[in-house]
Amino acid sequence: MAAEHIVILGAGAAGAAAARGLSAAEGIEVDLVGLSREKPYNRTLVNKGVATGLLEPGQARLPQPDVPLVADTARVVDVQAQTVELESGATMDFDALIVATGSTPRRLAPELTGLNAAVKSQRVTTLHSMEDAVRVHNVLVRSPHPARIILLGAGLVAAETSSLLSQAGHDAVIVSGSTHPGRTALGPIAADRIAELHHTQVSMYLGRTAREIAVVEDHVELILDDHTRLDADLIIVALGTVPAAPAPWNGAVETDDHLRVIGAPQVYAAGGVAVHHHPSLGSYRIDHWAEAAAQGTHAALTVLHDLGKAPDPGAYLPRSAFSVRLYDQTLTGVGHTGPTTTTRVVSKNPLSIVHTRAGIPVGALGLESGRFVRDWIPYLHVHT
Numbered sequence: 001m002a003a004e005h006i007v008i009l010g011a012g013a014a015g016a017a018a019a020r021g022l023s024a025a026e027g028i029e030v031d032l033v034g035l036s037r038e039k040p041y042n043r044t045l046v047n048k049g050v051a052t053g054l055l056e057p058g059q060a061r062l063p064q065p066d067v068p069l070v071a072d073t074a075r076v077v078d079v080q081a082q083t084v085e086l087e088s089g090a091t092m093d094f095d096a097l098i099v100a101t102g103s104t105p106r107r108l109a110p111e112l113t114g115l116n117a118a119v120k121s122q123r124v125t126t127l128h129s130m131e132d133a134v135r136v137h138n139v140l141v142r143s144p145h146p147a148r149i150i151l152l153g154a155g156l157v158a159a160e161t162s163s164l165l166s167q168a169g170h171d172a173v174i175v176s177g178s179t180h181p182g183r184t185a186l187g188p189i190a191a192d193r194i195a196e197l198h199h200t201q202v203s204m205y206l207g208r209t210a211r212e213i214a215v216v217e218d219h220v221e222l223i224l225d226d227h228t229r230l231d232a233d234l235i236i237v238a239l240g241t242v243p244a245a246p247a248p249w250n251g252a253v254e255t256d257d258h259l260r261v262i263g264a265p266q267v268y269a270a271g272g273v274a275v276h277h278h279p280s281l282g283s284y285r286i287d288h289w290a291e292a293a294a295q296g297t298h299a300a301l302t303v304l305h306d307l308g309k310a311p312d313p314g315a316y317l318p319r320s321a322f323s324v325r326l327y328d329q330t331l332t333g334v335g336h337t338g339p340t341t342t343t344r345v346v347s348k349n350p351l352s353i354v355h356t357r358a359g360i361p362v363g364a365l366g367l368e369s370g371r372f373v374r375d376w377i378p379y380l381h382v383h384t
């Protein structure tokens with residue numbers, strides 16, 4: 001019998017984990033499709049490693065799973081014909097496909113006055129790709145020390161980056177359209193505690209948006225909606241991410257609780273690209289490294305099950321922790337921690353929170369309480 005062909009799109013956290021989960025299985029052939037123009041790398045090192053100059057880009061490469069890596073970009077998936085059209089013009093057939101193409105940074109509105117010129121001057125950038133990391137590093141190296149950096153956005157990547165920059169002696173400023181940033185992802189108690197941390201270390205302009213950007217000789221000026229003018233060597237746009245699947249999805253890929261793509265038999269999705277629909281957890285998307293890798297592993301198990309080669313792995317449940325260093329403290333979280341959960345503060349200092357839904361623990365979060373968060377992992381999603 002011919003081997004079944006499994007194609008994985010995206011060679012990051014989720015794709016590499018899926019490939020590892022499939023590489024030892026018998027009777028299948030796996031191809032891992034990465035982007036044409038880059039070698040797969042660990043995205044978490046974009047700001048912590050390469051932008052700060054601690055690592056060269058090559059040092060952030062991901063160890064490759066034991067499957068062939070196809071350096072080509074997926075353009076269009078034909079779900080009915082079970083084919084993927086690649087940028088090179090080649091077409092791949094699949095018996096099963098795992099979409100793990102991650103996310104792309106949310107950008108400023110293109111009509112923002114001065115944006116194009118500022119982007120061309122390399123003084124406005126996102127911080128998502130290795131190219132972005134090198135751009136940020138180059139500005140930091142060329143600017144007088146301390147460099148003045150504006151973070152537009154106040155999510156976890158912006159928060160961590162502002163912490164990294166200010167600890168490296170630079171002047172970081174956070175500008176956020178939200179008056180209470182982070183509440184959607186972390187809930188109000190943790191988000192407000194993080195805002196307090198920022199206030200002790202960096203200047204913050206909350207509830208403010210960009211009205212105009214102007215390149216002035218060797219720096220850039222950000223004009224806010226209340227006409228405040230902020231000078232900077234660099235503006236980093238860190239407004240969160242949006243899922244980035246190729247056509248026909250062109251964005252998010254919706255999955256059921258086993259990570260099967262809804263309306264597309266033989267297609268699965270994992271990581272930042274996936275929006276999950278679970279009977280009790282509802283619809284959700286979680287975009288962090290360990291979670292993406294766990295989803296990749298689970299998608300591989302579901303594929304093997306559907307091909308009759310493994311038992312049913314059951315519904316996917318988020319149980320993988322992340323941690324972020326914010327100034328001199330570490331934020332650790334796992335599972336669902338947003339405002340659609342009920343919050344129980346177990347300790348105010350160190351901050352330790354359990355999140356429940358319908359009485360069932362679904363997440364945990366803490367500042368300087370990583371042990372507490374990790375101790376909760378076995379109890380998440382368990383009816384007691």
Ligand SMILES: Cc1cc2nc3c(=O)[nH]c(=O)nc-3n(C[C@H](O)[C@H](O)[C@H](O)COP(=O)(O)OP(=O)(O)OC[C@H]3O[C@@H](n4cnc5c(N)ncnc54)[C@H](O)[C@@H]3O)c2cc1C
Nearest residue numbers: 010012013014034043044074101102271272287288289292
């Ligand atoms: C600056 C930064 C710092 C971060 N720090 C942390 C951290 O400290 N801890 C943490 O847990 N998370 C962190 N994250 C988030 C974490 O990196 C992501 O959640 C994780 O990478 C998601 O994994 P993924 O596999 O879904 O996507 P990715 O790891 O981004 O992998 C997707 C892959 O698909 C490829 N791809 C995209 N489109 C195509 C296509 N059409 N064809 C072929 N290949 C394609 C991409 O090139 C990429 O290699 C950080 C993110 C950023 C931007």
